[in-house]
Amino acid sequence: MATSKQPTRVRFAPSPTGLTHLGSARTALYNFLLAKQTGGKFFLRIEDTDQKRYDPNAEQDLISSLKWLGLAWDEGPDVGGPHGPYYQSKRKDIYRKHAEELIEKGKAFYCFCTTEELKVVREGQQKRHEQPHYSGKCRIIPVDEAKQRAKNGESHVVRFKAPKDGSITVADKLRGAITVENSQIDDMVLLKSDGHAVYHLAAMVDDHLMEISHVLRSEEWLPSLPLHAHIYEAFGWQQPIWVHLSVFLKPSGKGKMSKRETEQMRLTGQSIFVKDFADLGYLPEGVVNWIALMGWSFDDHTEFFTMADLVEKFDIESLNPSPAAIDFKKLDHFNGLHIRALPQKELAKRLVPYFKKAGFEVDAGQLMPIIPIIQTRVTTLDEGPELAGFFFKEEIAPPVEMLVGKDMSAEQSARAVRKGVEILEVLPEFSAANAEAPMRAVAEEFGLKAGQFFGILRNAVTGQEISPPLFESMEIVGRDTVLARLKRGLDELEKISKNPEPPQTTLKK
RNA sequence: GCCCCCAUCGUCUAGAGGCCCAGGACGUGGCCCUUUCAAGGCUAAAACCGGGGUUCGAAUCCCCGUGGGGGCACCA
Numbered sequence: 001m002a003t004s005k006q007p008t009r010v011r012f013a014p015s016p017t018g019l020t021h022l023g024s025a026r027t028a029l030y031n032f033l034l035a036k037q038t039g040g041k042f043f044l045r046i047e048d049t050d051q052k053r054y055d056p057n058a059e060q061d062l063i064s065s066l067k068w069l070g071l072a073w074d075e076g077p078d079v080g081g082p083h084g085p086y087y088q089s090k091r092k093d094i095y096r097k098h099a100e101e102l103i104e105k106g107k108a109f110y111c112f113c114t115t116e117e118l119k120v121v122r123e124g125q126q127k128r129h130e131q132p133h134y135s136g137k138c139r140i141i142p143v144d145e146a147k148q149r150a151k152n153g154e155s156h157v158v159r160f161k162a163p164k165d166g167s168i169t170v171a172d173k174l175r176g177a178i179t180v181e182n183s184q185i186d187d188m189v190l191l192k193s194d195g196h197a198v199y200h201l202a203a204m205v206d207d208h209l210m211e212i213s214h215v216l217r218s219e220e221w222l223p224s225l226p227l228h229a230h231i232y233e234a235f236g237w238q239q240p241i242w243v244h245l246s247v248f249l250k251p252s253g254k255g256k257m258s259k260r261e262t263e264q265m266r267l268t269g270q271s272i273f274v275k276d277f278a279d280l281g282y283l284p285e286g287v288v289n290w291i292a293l294m295g296w297s298f299d300d301h302t303e304f305f306t307m308a309d310l311v312e313k314f315d316i317e318s319l320n321p322s323p324a325a326i327d328f329k330k331l332d333h334f335n336g337l338h339i340r341a342l343p344q345k346e347l348a349k350r351l352v353p354y355f356k357k358a359g360f361e362v363d364a365g366q367l368m369p370i371i372p373i374i375q376t377r378v379t380t381l382d383e384g385p386e387l388a389g390f391f392f393k394e395e396i397a398p399p400v401e402m403l404v405g406k407d408m409s410a411e412q413s414a415r416a417v418r419k420g421v422e423i424l425e426v427l428p429e430f431s432a433a434n435a436e437a438p439m440r441a442v443a444e445e446f447g448l449k450a451g452q453f454f455g456i457l458r459n460a461v462t463g464q465e466i467s468p469p470l471f472e473s474m475e476i477v478g479r480d481t482v483l484a485r486l487k488r489g490l491d492e493l494e495k496i497s498k499n500p501e502p503p504q505t506t507l508k509k
Numbered sequence: 510g511c512c513c514c515c516a517u518c519g520u521c522u523a524g525a526g527g528c529c530c531a532g533g534a535c536g537u538g539g540c541c542c543u544u545u546c547a548a549g550g551c552u553a554a555a556a557c558c559g560g561g562g563u564u565c566g567a568a569u570c571c572c573c574g575u576g577g578g579g580g581c582a583c584c585a
Contacts, residue, residue, distance in 0.1 A: 013585095014585090015584080015585045017584080017585075047585065049584090049585085050584055050585070052584085053584060053585080111583095115583070118582090118583085122582090126510080128510090129510035129511070130510080130511070131510080131511045131512065131581060132511090132581060132582090133581090157583055159583095172514090175513095175514070175515090178513070178514080180512075180513075181512085184511085184512055184513090184581090186581080188582090189582080189583050191583085192583040193583060194583080196583090198582090198583070198584080198585085199584075199585050200585095202585095203585090218579095218585095219514070219515095219578085219579060219580095220579055220580070220585090221579095221580090221585090222513065222514060222579070222580080223512070223513055223514085223579070223580040223581070224580075224581095225513090226513095244514085246514090246515080246578085247578070247579070249577090249578075251520085253519090253520075253577085254577080254578095255577085255578075256578080256579090290521095293521065293522085293534090294521065295521090297521080297522055297523070297533095299523075299533090300522090300523050300524090300532065300533050300534095301523095301532095301533060301534085302533095303521095303533080303534055303535090320521090320522075321514075321515065322514090322515050322516065322577095322578090323514095323515070323577080323578055323579090324520090324521065324522090325520060325521080326520095327520050327521065327535070327536085329520080329535060329536055330520075330521065330534080330535050330536085332535090333534085333535055333536085334535095336547095336548090340548075374547090375548090376547055376548040376549085377546065377547045377548075378547085379547090387546085387547095436544090439544095440544090443544090449544090450544050451543095451544050451545075452544090453544085454544035454545075455544070455545070457544085458544075458545065459545095462545095464545090464546095465545065465546090466545055466546045466547090467545065467546075468545095468546080468547090469544080469545085469546090470544060470545080471544090
């Protein structure tokens with residue numbers, strides 16, 4: 001059980017280079033869950049050591065995305081904490097110090113090779129179908145000489161002195177032991193010539209300093225895990241538990257989402273960016289439930305999870321190492337589930353912005369009466385105004401063809417509606433319960449199926465062929481408005497009834 | 510080209526040698542309910558990538574193929 005576990009210290013460490021997408025969201029979620037269920041700590045660390053790729057909007061997007069999802073961090077930007085700063089760009093000195101420590105230990109070296117030089121070597125290796133590796137040229141420069149050159153201002157980087165012989169076995173929680181020949185591991189750059197650390201150094205140092213116990217990160221890091229293990233070893237530190245999460249595939253299951261496909265997707269009302277889901281009418285609860293289950297499962301029959309459920313039930317043992325295709329149909333399903341699980345007041349509150357966006361100036365209180373009849377009928381919040389906007393419209397003016405009943409003539413339709421109006425006008429109390437029976441009677445009197453007659457009423461009152469239940473809707477709209485809309489429809493019907501060439505009644509919708 | 514990872518219905522998955530002629534969920538079809546649309550209930554079709562082993566017995570273990578994914582930067 002969760003309480004028996006040691007408190008875990010985990011982190012989510014994105015680089016602010018673009019909008020936060022589903023894959024990142026899930027990584028953050030799993031980290032968050034692991035921390036919460038053990039009473040541990042969840043760190044947010046911004047990996048912004050790449051000046052060139054830095055995008056100032058990305059950080060704001062990241063923070064609002066995580067907040068929207070309900071993933072609050074214990075230490076990080078905004079909230080601070082004892083392990084700061086939480087921006088790697090502000091930890092330059094720390095990395096420099098650690099790089100020097102490695103040089104002292106003979107585990108790293110200064111490299112003065114130019115980018116052009118490196119490029120030539122690499123191209124030669126590629127031509128020979130070899131795995132591109134650093135040539136080793138600067139490895140053999142005596143340390144004192146190298147230090148002097150560096151001190152003299154010669155442009156340089158610091159590289160890791162990767163072992164050349166033997167092999168290393170690393171452990172990934174989901175995949176077990178992975179053994180790699182050391183000859184495969186390159187002398188990677190640790191410190192760039194601009195003095196900033198590269199991920200391989202910065203993340204290891206930070207994870208150690210922040211006492212991270214479990215590293216849950218994307219699978220694309222798996223190939224560099226052996227390198228990272230060597231770096232830990234070089235420092236003499238104890239490694240965290242490594243967990244590499246599978247990647248998300250595009251809906252077809254064939255490959256990762258490309259930039260172009262991502263754009264294409266947004267055109268069709270889908271997105272992989274967290275910030276878009278609110279606009280599309282999704283609940284954070286729905287999105288969280290959805291992504292939690294992409295790569296993790298609890299048991300055979302539980303699929304509805306609140307954040308609290310997930311905190312209680314999540315476990316890294318049940319993580320699935322194989323890649324998962326994104327399925328937006330499933331998101332709709334979960335979103336519907338969570339909409340239906342929302343207390344009515346809460347749903348009303350959440351619907352307000354969508355009604356406003358659709359041009360209806362309403363507040364949650366005004367929405368309350370319609371909640372019971374739309375709650376099971378919307379899968380996304382933006383469907384609210386679509387389905388129930390008519391409650392708040394001054395005028396409903398459906399085209400007259402919509403007012404002609406199925407398989408009926410305009411005259412027949414008009415007669416039935418006229419009768420309906422007469423009855424509704426004098427109903428002692430205008431309620432769904434009181435209206436339905438007499439309206440059924442009208443249908444019967446005219447030899448109509450209930451659906452035929454009700455369809456006319458629905459179209460006249462709501463202006464929609466698809467609506468919440470008719471009589472409940474009429475009750476909420478209120479007698480005066482219902483009668484006004486009905487009479488307007490009646491006028492329209494009578495107008496075309498006098499037309500010498502009435503439109504074909506079979507012409508519908 | 511080299512290295513690493515993965516492999517059950519269309520999709521997400523359960524399954525840790527006999528409980529599986531493989532279970533659940535989404536989606537799809539049908540039926541019920543029904544004034545429309547949903548929701549709900551019932552139901553159907555739908556999968557162990559291939560080949561070799563190991564074993565009395567394999568979806569489950571091993572090997573080889575194949576397929577898919579990831580990586581091979583002074584990006585993360």
